[in-house]
Amino acid sequence: MPAKRPTISDIARAAGVSTGAVSYALNNRPGVSEPTRRRIMAIADRLGWVPSSAARSLSDGRANAIGLVVDRPARVIGVEPYFMQLISGIQGALAGGPTSLLLQVTDNAAAELAAYRRWWGERRVDGVLLVDLVQDDPRVELVRELRLPAVVLGEPVVDDVPCVWTDDAVAVVEVLEYLVALGHRRIVRVAGPTRFVHTQTRSRAFTTTAARLGLTGARVVHADYSDEAAARVTRRVLTGGEPPTALVFDNDVMAVSALGVAQELGLSVPEQLSLVAWDDSALCRLVRPALSAVRRPIAERGAEAVRLLLRVIDGAAVEQVRTSDPELVPRASTGPLR
Amino acid sequence: MPAKRPTISDIARAAGVSTGAVSYALNNRPGVSEPTRRRIMAIADRLGWVPSSAARSLSDGRANAIGLVVDRPARVIGVEPYFMQLISGIQGALAGGPTSLLLQVTDNAAAELAAYRRWWGERRVDGVLLVDLVQDDPRVELVRELRLPAVVLGEPVVDDVPCVWTDDAVAVVEVLEYLVALGHRRIVRVAGPTRFVHTQTRSRAFTTTAARLGLTGARVVHADYSDEAAARVTRRVLTGGEPPTALVFDNDVMAVSALGVAQELGLSVPEQLSLVAWDDSALCRLVRPALSAVRRPIAERGAEAVRLLLRVIDGAAVEQVRTSDPELVPRASTGPLR
DNA sequence: GAGTGATCATTAAGCGCTTAACCACCCTAC
DNA sequence: GTAGGGTGGTTAAGCGCTTAATGATCACTC
Numbered sequence: 001m002p003a004k005r006p007t008i009s010d011i012a013r014a015a016g017v018s019t020g021a022v023s024y025a026l027n028n029r030p031g032v033s034e035p036t037r038r039r040i041m042a043i044a045d046r047l048g049w050v051p052s053s054a055a056r057s058l059s060d061g062r063a064n065a066i067g068l069v070v071d072r073p074a075r076v077i078g079v080e081p082y083f084m085q086l087i088s089g090i091q092g093a094l095a096g097g098p099t100s101l102l103l104q105v106t107d108n109a110a111a112e113l114a115a116y117r118r119w120w121g122e123r124r125v126d127g128v129l130l131v132d133l134v135q136d137d138p139r140v141e142l143v144r145e146l147r148l149p150a151v152v153l154g155e156p157v158v159d160d161v162p163c164v165w166t167d168d169a170v171a172v173v174e175v176l177e178y179l180v181a182l183g184h185r186r187i188v189r190v191a192g193p194t195r196f197v198h199t200q201t202r203s204r205a206f207t208t209t210a211a212r213l214g215l216t217g218a219r220v221v222h223a224d225y226s227d228e229a230a231a232r233v234t235r236r237v238l239t240g241g242e243p244p245t246a247l248v249f250d251n252d253v254m255a256v257s258a259l260g261v262a263q264e265l266g267l268s269v270p271e272q273l274s275l276v277a278w279d280d281s282a283l284c285r286l287v288r289p290a291l292s293a294v295r296r297p298i299a300e301r302g303a304e305a306v307r308l309l310l311r312v313i314d315g316a317a318v319e320q321v322r323t324s325d326p327e328l329v330p331r332a333s334t335g336p337l338r
Numbered sequence: 339m340p341a342k343r344p345t346i347s348d349i350a351r352a353a354g355v356s357t358g359a360v361s362y363a364l365n366n367r368p369g370v371s372e373p374t375r376r377r378i379m380a381i382a383d384r385l386g387w388v389p390s391s392a393a394r395s396l397s398d399g400r401a402n403a404i405g406l407v408v409d410r411p412a413r414v415i416g417v418e419p420y421f422m423q424l425i426s427g428i429q430g431a432l433a434g435g436p437t438s439l440l441l442q443v444t445d446n447a448a449a450e451l452a453a454y455r456r457w458w459g460e461r462r463v464d465g466v467l468l469v470d471l472v473q474d475d476p477r478v479e480l481v482r483e484l485r486l487p488a489v490v491l492g493e494p495v496v497d498d499v500p501c502v503w504t505d506d507a508v509a510v511v512e513v514l515e516y517l518v519a520l521g522h523r524r525i526v527r528v529a530g531p532t533r534f535v536h537t538q539t540r541s542r543a544f545t546t547t548a549a550r551l552g553l554t555g556a557r558v559v560h561a562d563y564s565d566e567a568a569a570r571v572t573r574r575v576l577t578g579g580e581p582p583t584a585l586v587f588d589n590d591v592m593a594v595s596a597l598g599v600a601q602e603l604g605l606s607v608p609e610q611l612s613l614v615a616w617d618d619s620a621l622c623r624l625v626r627p628a629l630s631a632v633r634r635p636i637a638e639r640g641a642e643a644v645r646l647l648l649r650v651i652d653g654a655a656v657e658q659v660r661t662s663d664p665e666l667v668p669r670a671s672t673g674p675l676r
Numbered sequence: 677g678a679g680t681g682a683t684c685a686t687t688a689a690g691c692g693c694t695t696a697a698c699c700a701c702c703c704t705a706c
Numbered sequence: 707g708t709a710g711g712g713t714g715g716t717t718a719a720g721c722g723c724t725t726a727a728t729g730a731t732c733a734c735t736c
Contacts, residue, residue: 003485005459007722018686023724031725033684050459054395055722058691063392065440074426074637078419079620085416091443092412100462102403103441105429121343121388123692124438147341227624256624263626282417286565286594287625288601299412345692356716361694369695371714393692396721461722 006047014043026051057123066094066309067102067125071112071132076226077105079253081281082298086153089302090129099126099310113142120146126313129305133157134195151309153301154198156320162312164305164321168198169205171294171326175248175276176209178328183337184246184274186217188237190258192225192250199250202278206248217242223254230254234261238273245337246274252283255291259333270335280329289332296326344385352381364389395461404432404647405440405463409450409470414564415443417591419619420636424491427640428467437464437648451480458484464651467643471495472533489647491639492536494658500650502643502659506536507543509632509664513586513614514547516666521675522584522612524555526575528596530563530588537588540616544586555580561592568592572599576611583675584612590621593629597671608673618667627670634664 008026012019017036024031025040026049032040057063068090070083077083090101102125104115116139119125127149130139140161143150152163179187189206192199203220210218221237223229230249237244238261249255255277259269267273269289277284280295301323308321346364350357355374362369363378364387370378395401406428408421415421428439440463442453454477457463465487468477478499481488490501517525527544530537541558548556559575561567568587575582576599587593593615597607605611607627615622618633639661646659 003483005461009722019723020687020725021685024685027724029725031684036684048459050456052396052722053460053462054392054401055691056724057392058390058396058693058722059724061691074423074430077426078423080422081416084418084422085412087441088412088415088443095444095449100440100457101442102438103425104439105426106433111433118388119438121386122391123343124391145341227620253620253624260624260626260628282565282591283621283624286591286598286621288598290598347692357693358695358717359715362715365694367695369714374714390692393721394694396692396723397694399721 005052006044006049007052008049010047011040011044011049014047015040061123063124063126064098065100065102065125066306066313067104067116067119067128068131069104069106069112069115069128071106071109073107074105076224076253079227080225080251081283082251082279085281085298086131086302089299090306092299093303093306093310097310109138113138116142116148117146120148127151127309129153129309133197135197135200137197149309149312151305151312153305155201157197159320160318162308162318162320164301164308164323166296166301166323166326168202168296168326171278171296171328172202172205173209174328175294176206176213176215178330179246179248179274179276179334180213180215182246182274182335184244185215186242186244187215187246187248188218188244189220189248190230190233190237190250190254191220191222194222202250217244223250225251225254227253227257230257231261234258235265238262238265238267245272246276246334248276248278250278252277252279252281252291252293255293255333256283256287259287259289259291269333271338274334274337276328276334284331292331292334293329294326295329297324300324343390344382344387345390346387348385349378349382349387352385353378399461400651401462401464402436403438403440403463404644404651405442405454405457405466406469407442407444407450407453407466409444409447411445412443414562414591417565418563418589419621420589420617423619423636424469424640427637428644430637431641431644435648447476451476454480454486455484458486465489465647467491467647471535473535473538475535487647487650489643489650491643493539495535497658498656500646500656500658502639502646502661504634504639504661504664506540506634506664509616509634509666510540510543511547512666513632514544514551514553516668517584517586517612517614517672518551518553520584520612520673522582523553524580524582525553525584525586526556526582527558527586528568528571528575528588528592529558529560532560540588555582561588563589563592565591565595568595569599572596573603576600576603576605583610584614584672586614586616588616590615590617590619590629590631593631593671594621594625597625597627597629607671609676612672612675614666614672622669630669630672631667632664633667635662638662 008019008022012022021032025037106112131153133154155165156163223233262273277291277293280293284291284293346357346360350360359370363375444450469491471492493503494501561571600611615629615631618631622629622631
């Protein structure tokens with residue numbers, strides 16, 4: 001059983017005023033004189049008073065928490081730095097404020113929906129962050145139905161839901177033009193699962209840009225972000241007819257995995273094969289050759305999303321915030337075609 | 339503003355009973371007849387009722403949440419798979435129950451202490467998980483003072499605080515004997531910061547085992563878990579006098595970083611240098627050569643810690659749960675000395 | 677000297693739920 | 707016929723906080 005925590009009644013008694021006065025004082029609202037306010041605050045301070053979030057929630061209806069559900073199988077989640085970076089960005093924006101982060105990791109979409117619904121029912125969160133949107137995402141429908149404030153981390157898909165996004169298309173173009181400038185013509189994009197909206201966006205940009213640049217050998221294959229799947233796909237692509245001279249991946253793990261495959265196959269990187277990862281991370285820097293990668297401001301986006309969500313919770317109008325464009329960080333894994 | 343959520347009064351009205359009866363019925367306690375209970379539950383179900391966590395907390399004093407603070411600089415946090423694995427283990431044990439996870443990422447110890455104190459004051463958590471204990475850790479003192487239920491993820495340091503741990507020493511011994519069997523005599527351990535208890539334990543085991551095995555060239559150097567620091571230290575060690583033939587690291591990131599350094603220096607792994615990582619992860623599997631690593635049951639430990647914490651919250655006696663021993667997973671980065 | 681505001685404080689209701697205390701009723705026992 | 711003992715409910719207080727409504731006090735004004 002935890003130690004005793006002071007309540008506003010304790011403060012009121014110590015100060016010789018009513019609890020109402022204490023409440024007004026501590027919340028910096030009119031209703032108490034300046035000297036009294038100061039006296040009350042001093043006492044609260046001395047007693048180490050902290051407002052009970054339950055009591056506060058109950059009376060003002062705010063949970064002072066936001067929720068994030070990450071729907072990735074346990075096997076994958078540890079590997080991808082993405083989420084931890086995102087979380088650390090989120091925390092940055094939350095720090096100092098009264099709001100906490102509720103995190104849930106699930107391994108299927110239904111559980112994710114259930115989690116949001118439960119949080120809403122329990123009034124545990126004031127709003128939620130949505131990541132990895134899919135086409136006609138049921139979560140969008142859900143937050144709309146529940147009128148639960150939400151911010152999508154990703155490009156705008158519907159216009160009544162706020163979002164913060166980066167324009168992935170510009171990076172796709174940048175990467176392709178960069179590779180073409182190095183002499184590559186047969187380029188394969190190893191994408192994540194098709195269902196994700198961002199996968200589709202990037203693939204579309206990839207296809208149209210490839211066409212514009214006259215790359216006939218360009219195509220898109222899919223994997224599930226895991227190293228195993230990436231290895232399988234990469235091996236197939238590299239040993240098939242007309243093997244590509246450059247591969248572009250949808251995350252860092254797959255790119256690193258492919259690097260291993262290339263080495264197994266005796267292909268030297270970048271002399272015979274160029275590799276580009278998406279989402280730069282320490283992982284990309286750590287391997288040899290270090291991987292060229294598209295860097296997105298992940299933590300910054302997380303922080304921006306939180307700020308937007310807090311505004312939305314306070315009743316702000318729907319906004320679609322665009323953060324800085326992703327950029328290609330060239331390293332040792334890309335080079336001129338020999 | 340969120341949509342309307344049903345309360346027990348709504349249910350009571352619909353069922354024509356008092357809210358007290360509804361409460362008894364929904365909590366499966368005596369006080370209502372079986373038919374009435376069923377009727378009430380059916381209505382609750384139809385209405386989609388979910389208990390308000392705030393109201394419940396306020397009346398029964400339980401927050402139905404546990405807290406975890408991770409104190410690592412943002413730069414490092416993304417890279418290490420450790421925490422995500424831990425979190426996913428935690429979630430596994432929480433799934434299905436009424437308890438949620440509150441997560442905070444901070445970048446200094448004071449902020450971590452403040453976070454625990456705040457959560458306690460706000461009555462937001464019923465208990466907390468403590469990771470990365472240091473010597474005379476102030477957090478131990480804090481949870482004791484606040485009488486906040488806590489479980490340490492790590493070896494027993496004081497006996498009034500429950501913990502779940504693995505015996506790292508046995509793995510240290512295993513690794514050393516393995517390396518010695520391969521012919522290595524000059525072995526350096528690249529450890530994490532000295533302040534962590536687990537660092538000290540491993541170093542102690544390393545030193546005594548090395549002495550027992552008669553390894554005069556064995557020593558311990560320190561880095562801060564980051565790839566940069568590890569690269570620096572590794573470079574220094576490998577280019578100094580009497581360079582080691584085997585390196586043992588305290589995490590995966592440092593080992594991978596060292597692999598890069600070895601390649602830069604023209605040392606082939608494992609022919610000229612063997613590397614062992616601590617905490618196996620996809621990262622270790624991904625690089626070439628794949629890294630031999632000590633695998634600890636991280637997710638399992640997280641789950642076990644949660645189960646223990648929930649028991650402690652319910653008033654169980656202090657336990658010190660020991661989970662399965664870490665084991666060495668030999669891969670391509672270790673081999674006989676040439 | 678009554679009326680009019682300010683100003684600073686108190687009172688009390690209410691947020692949604694739990695739970696001890698109470699009550700009405702029927703059944704059995706002697 | 708009344709004491710005793712379950713059942714199956716209701717009542718009401720309380721968890722810690724917010725806040726509208728109310729009230730007391732003092733300072734001006736005409």
